[in-house]
Amino acid sequence: MEFLLLPLLPVLLLAAGWVVANVAEGIVSLVQHLRDLRRARIERELNQKQEELRQTILLLAQHLDGSAHEARKALLRESFLASGQVAPDK
Numbered sequence: 001m002e003f004l005l006l007p008l009l010p011v012l013l014l015a016a017g018w019v020v021a022n023v024a025e026g027i028v029s030l031v032q033h034l035r036d037l038r039r040a041r042i043e044r045e046l047n048q049k050q051e052e053l054r055q056t057i058l059l060l061a062q063h064l065d066g067s068a069h070e071a072r073k074a075l076l077r078e079s080f081l082a083s084g085q086v087a088p089d090k
Helices: 002-083
Strands: none
Touching: none
């Protein structure tokens, strides 16, 4: 019986090597796919956070612009009052 299996040994070893190689390739492919999915999720989250921050910055800029405008009007009003001139109505 051992004599009959001896000629098949190289074939069995090749078949086992092929199976191991294909399983390893599948595992590497799966790990790469999972890594790509994780990277895509992180990029989506970063893009979303970037857009939220951009909107917040624009909103704050609008508020600052409005506050600056009101401060300029108040300064003009005060300078007219201090000089004794009448401020134009607006």
